[in-house]
Amino acid sequence: MAILSKDIFILAMGQALTTTVVAMLTTVSSLSGAYLAPSMALSTLPVSATILGTLIMIYPASWLMAKLGRKGGFMLKAGVGVLGGVICGSALLLHYFALLVFGAFLLGVFSAFGQYYRFAAIDAARNPDEHASAMAMVMGAGVVGGIAGPFLSSRFAGLFTAVPYAGAFVAMVLVCLLLAISQYFLSSSLGSEQQAPQPIATTEQKFIHADFIYTSMLCAIAFAVMTLVMNAAPLSMQHDHFALSATSTVLQVHFILMYLPSFFNPVLIRWFGRQGLVAVGIMVSMMGCLLTFLPEQTMAVYLSELGLAGLGWNFMFNGATLLLAQTYTPAMKTKAQGLNSLIVYSANIMASLAAGILMSAAGWPWVNLFCLPLLLFATLLLWKIRQGRCI
DSSP states (O other), X not given: OOOXXXXXXXXXXHHHHHHHHHXXXXXXXXXHHHHHOSSGXXXXXXXXXXXXXXXXXXXXHHHHHHHHXXXXXXHHHHHXXXXXXXXXXXXXXXXXXXXHHHHHHHHHHHHHHHTTHHHHHHHHOSSGGXXXXXXXXXXXXXXXXXXXXXXXXXXXTTSSTTSXXXXXHHHHHHHHHHHHHHHTTSOTTTTOSSSSOOOOOOXXXXXXXXXXXHHHHHHHHHHHHHHHHHHHHHHHHHHTTOOHHHHHHHHHHHHXXXXXXXXXXXXXXXXXHHHHHHHHHHHHHHHHHHGGGSSOOOHXXXXXXXXXXXXXXXXXXXXXXXXXXTSSXXXXXXXXXXXXXXXXHHHHXXXXXXXXXXXXXXXXXXXXXXXXXXXXXXXXXXXXHHHHTOO
């Protein structure tokens, strides 16, 4: 394998630190809300504010990075993360719930930029043959955050004994500062449209190709299925009387298998191709869903279900992202990447809401049963892509 550029290693550091912040926020956001909220009904409002911040910023982030380059965009993101962490920590110290919600919103803006590391990895690749290796290095680095985030949250949450969780936001600020420092060393020209004249899109190129829609829907389904299972599993395990420590272990395995297999994707792509990697991801996800129909949901079964959900997401999402890179011209890059991220994140939000509704109305097996038609539809989309033979 060719030696990857320094930008790819710096992007990998950025992905690791970004995932750490997101995992920390996932760990303490609702707990902080419950501590400050005037009513328990409002305890998850900071989580909703984060989702809203990401949704509002997800498309503009693509445009900003076209103007500022990946370096400028990711450093801006780190600055917003520092500000959001300071505001959330201050809100806890001042016991001011509305300030916590605003800080959580800013951390949602921070998260929006993090959705573009996969595209930045493709930008940093020196040729199309290096795309898979670049994606593997950058996406695989996310495993660091999946482990470090919950660890740092638990270690720093009690830093101020009189103010629970404030210490976790102090740690978050420090991670964001490290993120800013690391991204400073990115090449200024990476991903910027201002460094060189860009081709003007022809009338034909201004229209979105059908394969772009198909691959974007594959990315969205990958995220929706993973989110449904990940969000519903803790509720199901609580219902089955598992301890919180058991649930944490299951989720850690899930996060590890979401990112660690990225390092092996280039080999799998050489064996099966990009479309084959997506197909394997669909099959793996189906296997995980079908395990929920076993008569007894033991710890080992939950580990298998969530592990397969993470692995399936990795293969589907990374494979579909690599396919996506072949569906738009350089002139359409900013629009296409922003639209894809918006589609994916919208599916993520709907899946988050659906997980709670399905669990309360029908239970764990039905959450997974709901995933199966989505995965069958993904199979149909993959077949249509193969029939088109454009990518």
